[in-house]
Amino acid sequence: MQPAVVPLECHQTFRFTCAPHVTCFNACCRNLNQALTPYDVLCLKQVLKMSSGDFLDRYTVESTGPGSGLPVVSLRFSDADDLACPFVTDAGCRVYAARPASCRTYPLARGVSRDRETGRLSEHWALIREPHCLGFKNGHRHTVNEWIDDQKIAAHNRMNDRMLELIGLKNQRRPGPLMPSETKRIYTALYDLDAFRNDPFYRNRNLSTSADNRTIDRSGTGDLDLLLVAMDWVRKYLLSFLPEQA
Ligand code: SF4
Ligand code: SF4
Numbered sequence: 001m002q003p004a005v006v007p008l009e010c011h012q013t014f015r016f017t018c019a020p021h022v023t024c025f026n027a028c029c030r031n032l033n034q035a036l037t038p039y040d041v042l043c044l045k046q047v048l049k050m051s052s053g054d055f056l057d058r059y060t061v062e063s064t065g066p067g068s069g070l071p072v073v074s075l076r077f078s079d080a081d082d083l084a085c086p087f088v089t090d091a092g093c094r095v096y097a098a099r100p101a102s103c104r105t106y107p108l109a110r111g112v113s114r115d116r117e118t119g120r121l122s123e124h125w126a127l128i129r130e131p132h133c134l135g136f137k138n139g140h141r142h143t144v145n146e147w148i149d150d151q152k153i154a155a156h157n158r159m160n161d162r163m164l165e166l167i168g169l170k171n172q173r174r175p176g177p178l179m180p181s182e183t184k185r186i187y188t189a190l191y192d193l194d195a196f197r198n199d200p201f202y203r204n205r206n207l208s209t210s211a212d213n214r215t216i217d218r219s220g221t222g223d224l225d226l227l228l229v230a231m232d233w234v235r236k237y238l239l240s241f242l243p244e245q246a
Helices: 038-047 052-059 101-105 144-150 154-173 180-191 193-198 210-217 223-239
Strands: 004-008 013-015 060-064 071-075 108-114 121-129 141-143
Touching: 038 052, 038 154, 038 180, 038 193, 038 223, 052 060, 052 193, 071 180, 101 108, 101 154, 108 154, 121 154, 141 144, 154 223, 180 193, 180 223, 193 223, 210 223
Parallel strands: none
Antiparallel strands: 004 121, 013 141, 060 071, 108 121
């Protein structure tokens, strides 16, 4: 049965509780196509105390976005019959504090649209009522705004909107597939931050300012600042592509 999608305004309420006492607890953490954003990868590798390269090798698979042609990183689910998320345990999600944006947003979904004149982004929310999810039965009441605060979604959304900008730019400058070398450069900058930090290539092209280079080289630069520089590098890289001819 298809889920019911119910648009909600930020002040509107819904009832939902997901907790160990709900009989379907953990049931939805399997058999998913769970794409990760660059900020998801950053949060997960930090909480797991892994390098980005080790995290990507162990827990993810790479593919190509069918629409964008950009690299897509998804969680590698178990090969066993249960197709489980690598982070699900009997007690729940073992990376709960760093769970991906889509996991923390559920049972809501967020859509974003851009005003053609002002360029401003506006967001839209909807409740996804899936028949197998028992969290709606006798759940606590929340407004959409309360859910965003409780689940600490705002920081993810701010970073993920930057990614949407890059996808929009890619589609504008070079619709369709990329060359493998281009894909690799973008993949490393967006997802493999430790490799980005250590690879002189990202400081040698005209796409990195001396201020960016200082940020990359400073030993105290945190992952978030590094990701902002890396995303800006990708933005300039995409801008270096010739624009589509009309
Ligand atoms: S990351 Fe956590 S919440 Fe998300 S699917 Fe995996 S176990 Fe479930
Ligand atoms: S199906 Fe719903 S209630 Fe059950 S574990 Fe998943 S989110 Fe929680």
